[in-house]
Amino acid sequence: MHELIIVGGGPIGLYAAILANKKGIKGLLFESSEVLGGQLMELYPEKEIVDIPEIPMTTAKDYIDHLIMQVNKVKDGIVIHTQEKVLGIASRKTGIEIKTTKDTYLTKTVIIATGLGVYVPRKMGLPDEDKYSNILYSLKSVNHLRDKRVVIMGGGDSALDWAKMSSRVTKHVTIVHRRNEFRGDYKTIQEISTITVKTPFIPVTLAVEGSIVTALELENVATSEHEWIKGDFFFVNYGHIPMSDFFGLERLGIGAKVDEKMMTSLPGVFAIGDVAGYQGKLKRLAPGLTEAKIAINEIIKRIK
Numbered sequence: 001m002h003e004l005i006i007v008g009g010g011p012i013g014l015y016a017a018i019l020a021n022k023k024g025i026k027g028l029l030f031e032s033s034e035v036l037g038g039q040l041m042e043l044y045p046e047k048e049i050v051d052i053p054e055i056p057m058t059t060a061k062d063y064i065d066h067l068i069m070q071v072n073k074v075k076d077g078i079v080i081h082t083q084e085k086v087l088g089i090a091s092r093k094t095g096i097e098i099k100t101t102k103d104t105y106l107t108k109t110v111i112i113a114t115g116l117g118v119y120v121p122r123k124m125g126l127p128d129e130d131k132y133s134n135i136l137y138s139l140k141s142v143n144h145l146r147d148k149r150v151v152i153m154g155g156g157d158s159a160l161d162w163a164k165m166s167s168r169v170t171k172h173v174t175i176v177h178r179r180n181e182f183r184g185d186y187k188t189i190q191e192i193s194t195i196t197v198k199t200p201f202i203p204v205t206l207a208v209e210g211s212i213v214t215a216l217e218l219e220n221v222a223t224s225e226h227e228w229i230k231g232d233f234f235f236v237n238y239g240h241i242p243m244s245d246f247f248g249l250e251r252l253g254i255g256a257k258v259d260e261k262m263m264t265s266l267p268g269v270f271a272i273g274d275v276a277g278y279q280g281k282l283k284r285l286a287p288g289l290t291e292a293k294i295a296i297n298e299i300i301k302r303i304k
């Protein structure tokens with residue numbers, strides 16, 4: 001039986017873990033992604049954060065690194081499990097049951113800090129594209145790309161980073177982007193002569209052999225001309241779409257309805273951060289941090 005389970009490793013879930021550790025509360029934090037930090041790491045890691053009281057101007061990534069360091073200072077408090085998504089929360093006679101993608105847990109209290117929800121990769125929009133084993137939406141390592149033909153779709157920083165990473169192991173990297181201008185920092189790849197840049201193109205058709213895509217048909221959005229590009233791996237980096245889950249809890253607006261103690265319609269289950277719904281809710285960091293304090297103060301009364 002855990003004392004507290006925190007669902008979501010964004011800034012507000014991490015801050016709740018820091019506060020719980022300070023109060024000697026033991027439990028777990030589940031983050032569905034492999035990266036902690038929520039929107040700050042998924043959407044704007046390099047952006048400056050200027051509006052958190054008492055914290056000097058910092059980038060989103062630095063702020064998350066700071067929070068993670070604080071959580072990890074305490075070894076026997078809140079233990080973080082990444083890549084474990086919470087699927088269900090249910091009240092049982094023995095406590096609150098949390099079902100994840102890996103196991104089932106029992107806890108006295110829960111904090112939901114799932115923000116905008118889990119992020120799923122934005123697809124190209126071509127029929128059956130996610131059925132083929134060589135169309136991929138993330139690039140974690142490049143070893144399997146040695147001397148392969150790699151095609152990368154997208155114009156943001158991570159698409160450019162992927163192109164740079166791939167160019168370390170193969171001379172056949174093409175980056176395809178629908179605009180002539182890149183949203184990301186083009187200097188990342190500017191000096192790398194082995195990377196081919198194709199703009200302004202969009203993918204329109206797949207050429208398939210069995211479970212493998214062998215080529216992509218591209219359309220030049222300026223001239224409407226078509227051409228094919230062959231490849232061994234096709235990486236799509238069109239960003240992510242958030243998918244919220246409210247675990248069947250009562251809703252208010254676009255959040256889970258909470259009372260003044262941040263408790264949801266299920267006793268012992270609290271909601272804080274962007275997922276919390278109450279009149280006048282602001283989806284910003286500072287209110288979320290205050291909500292974490294309120295929830296932890298209430299949780300202490302319930303478990304100690």
Ligand SMILES: Cc1cc2nc3c(=O)[nH]c(=O)nc-3n(C[C@H](O)[C@H](O)[C@H](O)COP(=O)(O)OP(=O)(O)OC[C@H]3O[C@@H](n4cnc5c(N)ncnc54)[C@H](O)[C@@H]3O)c2cc1C
Pocket residue numbers: 007008009010011012013030031032033036037038039040043044048049050051084085086087113114115116117118119245272273274275283284285286288
């Ligand atoms: C472009 C942009 C710029 C912004 N700039 C600022 C700013 O300068 N200052 C400011 O105050 N606010 C800013 N915000 C708002 C701020 O980012 C949010 O208020 C903040 O991220 C909310 O934090 P959170 O922890 O509640 O949710 P999130 O950051 O959304 O984190 C939720 C986490 O929960 C995880 N999760 C979701 N579902 C599950 C599940 N079922 N199981 C396990 N894990 C799950 C997700 O993977 C995610 O990591 C900005 C927002 C955007 C989009």
